[in-house]
Amino acid sequence: LPKIRRPVRCLSAAVAARNEGFAKVMQSDLLAFENFLGKDGVQKDDISNHITDWTGQFKGHGSVVLYPKSTEEVSAILAYCSRNKIAVVPQGGNTGLVGGSIPVHDEVVLSMNKINRQFSFDDTMGILNCDAGFILEELDNKLAKLGYMMPFDLGAKGSCQIGGNVATCAGGIRLIRYGSLHAHLLGLTVVLPDEQGSVLHLGSSIRKDNTSLHTPHLFLGSEGQLGVITSVTMTAVPKPRSVQSAMLGVESFKKCCEVLKLAKSSLSEVLSSFEFLDADIMECLKSNLDLHPVLSKSTPFSILVETSGSNEDHDMEKMSAFLDECLSKNLILDGVLAGSSADAANMWKLRESAPLAVTRDGYVYKHDVSLPLENYYELTNVMKARCGDLAKRVVTYGHLGDGNTHLNITAGKRCEELEELMYPFLYEWVVAHGGSISAEHGIGQLKLPYSNLGKGSEERLLTKKLKNIFDPNGILNPYKMI
Ligand code: FAD
Numbered sequence: 208l209p210k211i212r213r214p215v216r217c218l219s220a221a222v223a224a225r226n227e228g229f230a231k232v233m234q235s236d237l238l239a240f241e242n243f244l245g246k247d248g249v250q251k252d253d254i255s256n257h258i259t260d261w262t263g264q265f266k267g268h269g270s271v272v273l274y275p276k277s278t279e280e281v282s283a284i285l286a287y288c289s290r291n292k293i294a295v296v297p298q299g300g301n302t303g304l305v306g307g308s309i310p311v312h313d314e315v316v317l318s319m320n321k322i323n324r325q326f327s328f329d330d331t332m333g334i335l336n337c338d339a340g341f342i343l344e345e346l347d348n349k350l351a352k353l354g355y356m357m358p359f360d361l362g363a364k365g366s367c368q369i370g371g372n373v374a375t376c377a378g379g380i381r382l383i384r385y386g387s388l389h390a391h392l393l394g395l396t397v398v399l400p401d402e403q404g405s406v407l408h409l410g411s412s413i414r415k416d417n418t419s420l421h422t423p424h425l426f427l428g429s430e431g432q433l434g435v436i437t438s439v440t441m442t443a444v445p446k447p448r449s450v451q452s453a454m455l456g457v458e459s460f461k462k463c464c465e466v467l468k469l470a471k472s473s474l475s476e477v478l479s480s481f482e483f484l485d486a487d488i489m490e491c492l493k494s495n496l497d498l499h500p501v502l503s504k505s506t507p508f509s510i511l512v513e514t515s516g517s518n519e520d521h522d523m524e525k526m527s528a529f530l531d532e533c534l535s536k537n538l539i540l541d542g543v544l545a546g547s548s549a550d551a552a553n554m555w556k557l558r559e560s561a562p563l564a565v566t567r568d569g570y571v572y573k574h575d576v577s578l579p580l581e582n583y584y585e586l587t588n589v590m591k592a593r594c595g596d597l598a599k600r601v602v603t604y605g606h607l608g609d610g611n612t613h614l615n616i617t618a619g620k621r622c623e624e625l626e627e628l629m630y631p632f633l634y635e636w637v638v639a640h641g642g643s644i645s646a647e648h649g650i651g652q653l654k655l656p657y658s659n660l661g662k663g664s665e666e667r668l669l670t671k672k673l674k675n676i677f678d679p680n681g682i683l684n685p686y687k688m689i
């Protein structure tokens with residue numbers, strides 16, 4: 208394994224030294240930006256929301272936020288910045304969890320907040336075309352009126368943007384049913400950070416097109432390294448007419464896996480979520496957010512199962528038969544089927560509040576890894592033993608149906624001794640067990656020291672070559688991912 212340095216966060220020394228090849232933003236640059244965008248497109252004061260991440264653990268030192276309103280304005284900015292070697296950070300809803308969307312030093316923030324006008328939808332083919340700055344929940348609400356929904360959903364839906372979702376290849380709670388964004392992306396408009404601010408229209412707006420390399424997919428999970436996404440074409444899925452949710456209490460992790468296997472076979476085509484919470488995150492939800500379990504018995508593990516279909520009687524029959532089988536096979540200790548949308552909302556509130564609950568402990572070390580199921584919860588037990596009393600809590604929730612665990616280790620405040628115990632041990636353990644150090648949140652600043660883990664040198668070299676082609680002056684989102 209390559210030698211690794213510990214992750215260095217904002218509270219200690221800077222992540223990487225400033226690249227002195229980048230120019231500092233001068234008054235003449237601000238005037239040029241105002242010339243491209245108008246005075247209201249350039250913000251210099253009150254920008255703390257744009258230079259601090261959602262966790263509050265990453266804070267950059269940028270001094271200006273730009274708000275282009277169109278692809279052309281993005282192009283003008285990137286051409287200018289490339290020619291003048293000014294580093295730029297593309298920013299969507301700033302809900303990313305790896306410090307990727309904020310400046311590290313004095314990079315200019317390119318906010319996509321105002322690129323949110325164009326929206327069109329083919330309600331026969333289910334094809335959406337929209338500007339990249341639309342908030343995920345707004346898109347979902349618009350599609351609901353047309354009988355459709357977005358094929359993915361996340362707790363950050365009220366703030367994250369579709370451009371940011373593509374740039375991070377967001378996963379979320381419906382991936383088990385609809386697959387990853389790779390299955391849905393058809394086309395993108397992208398502006399390159401080259402000296403022309405080249406505008407590329409990639410892919411197409413039809414479902415099937417094998418006439419070229421699938422170039423839009425290069426930008427899925429590209430974390431703002433290759434270009435700025437200004438519009439997205441993708442498929443949406445029919446909005447289910449019937450949604451059933453159930454919370455199950457389970458005695459052992461082995462039985463959780465058996466419940467998953469049974470859910471796949473007996474709920475099969477209607478299974479739309481299979482989410483996991485352990486007793487420690489349940490306790491954290493109770494003590495930090497006053498959110499109480501919906502199950503009457505306290506159990507070591509809870510599973511939130513959801514089905515989505517088109518016929519309530521049929522789906523309810525399937526869900527009831529599934530729950531009966533879980534009980535008769537002694538796989539669950541307790542189970543509640545939501546009797547109303549309010550009941551279901553209470554179940555989902557527990558799962559979706561987990562990211563917030565852990566932050567209330569003071570400081571949280573977040574992890575987002577995928578592992579073979581036989582090692583999924585072993586990681587939690589290994590880390591509990593390793594961290595001992597230095598950790599306030601070691602809690603786990605996640606997308607069990609996708610093999611994606613969110614192990615969160617909390618402390619009252621940042622603790623270097625705890626970090627020494629955790630890193631690089633945790634990431635090496637994950638890779639040694641055949642997992643990925645990032646299932647969905649990406650590399651950003653947080654995992655940069657480990658980004659080579661599990662990737663061969665050819666793949667790393669190819670990635671660097673691609674970065675050089677798209678971003679010849681290296682101005683886009685430096686000090687991160689690539
Ligand atoms: P930002 O945070 O603004 O940016 C993320 C990265 O994308 C940055 O590197 C940025 O430079 C780049 N970027 C943003 N917009 C563009 C663009 N238009 N062009 C080029 N690059 C761009 N993630 C999951 O995968 N699954 C989850 O279940 C999930 N749940 C979450 C729950 C909560 C409560 C929170 C706070 C976060 C969660 N996330 C989850 C993480 C985050 O919401 C996603 O990564 C989301 O896709 C980021 O979108 P954003 O618009 O906020 O992007």
Ligand code: MLT
Pocket residue numbers: 362379558559561562573574575605606613647
């Ligand atoms: C989730 O699934 O809740 C998110 O990915 C956020 C997190 O890991 O906290």
Ligand code: ZN
Pocket residue numbers: 378379605606613647
């Ligand atoms: Zn997640």
